[in-house]
Amino acid sequence: MKFNKAYSGLIIKLPPSLVNEAWTRLLSRKRNPITKDEASAVNPLVKSFLRHEVNRYQKKLKYQRKSWPIVKNSLYNTDMSNQETQTQNTDPICDHEEEINCQVKKELDSLSRQLLEYNEKTFGSLMQEITKQFEERVNANNKLHSEIEQQKIKLYKAEKLLASLKPQ
Template sequence: MKFNKAYSGLINKLPPSLVNEAWKRLISRKKSPMTAENASAVNLLVESFLRHEVNRYQKKLKYQRKSWPIVKNSLYNTDMPDQETQTRDTDPICDHEEEINCRVKKELDSLSLQLLKYNEKTFGSLMQKITKQLEEQVNANNKLRSEIEQQKIQLHKVEKLLASLSINK
């Protein structure tokens, strides 16, 4: 794999694995594949292809890091500075710890609310059915307790009556 040195600015913005993959894709395309000589020469098609790959890679990085917008990252720029400049321009995360914690808490609150709504939609009718059955069982138990109390009162009355009859004999 030998891209022309004219593309080193674009190639340096990609990890080596993507450079290798880009080379393979460029010379093994189904529609009009390029020869290795054509691909390694200065060619508008090669430059356009590499710019496209860099843009895809940067969009992927941006998507992966979109939940951390506080950390400045110049990888999203087309003209990428060297690593030393990036490190110098990046604010340390610890300075923003409170803000990050606040954002994480808000996100957790939002997710827990979504989970509650989902559970209510998913299990709401089941819970209503179970609650109704439970209430019916509680009502039946209360009815049986009441009947038992009534039977105890009657038994107590009968015992008194039998006691008074045995005394009178």
């Protein structure tokens, strides 16, 4: 992937991933495809394409900059007037951390056991049926392979017999 040095001013404005993507898109266009040689040389079409990519990238950055303060403010929009009363009424969690972790682990174990039991009840018969069908298909497939092998042996014997009759 090599754009001509004449485009370095445009390429600098794009991140490397977009430069690679632009190169790929330029070479794989459905309408008016360009060869690697044409894309590597000075070409007004390539310059126009790169300008378009830079404009798209800059618009994207501008939109992200505009929308970020909205997101940031909504994430941190809290009422700070009663902050002192909020912090005074909290119990330290660190003292009970091990106890809480133990309770959470027990609950997770219980939930995972329940989920396994539910899945076994719900899908057990389905899995047995699928396994049974699979085994039946494997058996049928093996019978067909055996029959094919027998037919090959018969064909080989017939060819051998024909070959022995031919010179006479």
